[in-house]
Amino acid sequence: QVQLVETGGGLVQTGGSLRLSCAASGFTFSSYAMGWFRQAPGKERELVGGTKWSGSSTYYPDSMKSRFTISRDNDKNTLYLQMNSLKPEDTAVYYCAAARNLHNIVVMTPDYWGKGILVTVSS
Secondary structure (H helix, E strand, O other): OOEEEEEOOEEEEOOOOEEEEEEEEOOOHHHOEEEEEEEOOOOOOEEEEEEOOOOOOEEOOHHHOOOEEEEEEOOOOEEEEEEOOOOHHHOEEEEEEEEOOHHHHHOOOOOEEOOOEEEEEEO
């Protein structure tokens, strides 16, 4: 069955960096667009960014462009999220997701979701 397993979360200080990984299995990873989302306490889930199946094209909302970078390794079936200059407001559960195309990532209707991983940024 499809599995998306996020790792790399935890506690980091303000200004620090963290890299999340998402290991995918149970589907043809290299054929799917992938994305990262997050949900802060008491807030709605939001898009962090997404990448096409090839990694040749990425999309970030304006609010995420400067500090977040998504990449993928199709040989390893793994998606990454590099987060820099972290702020307390970045504290959230981060989810990876898979979709048949990048549009479905952007409109937040992926086919598969991971269970999420907590990132806490201390002030």
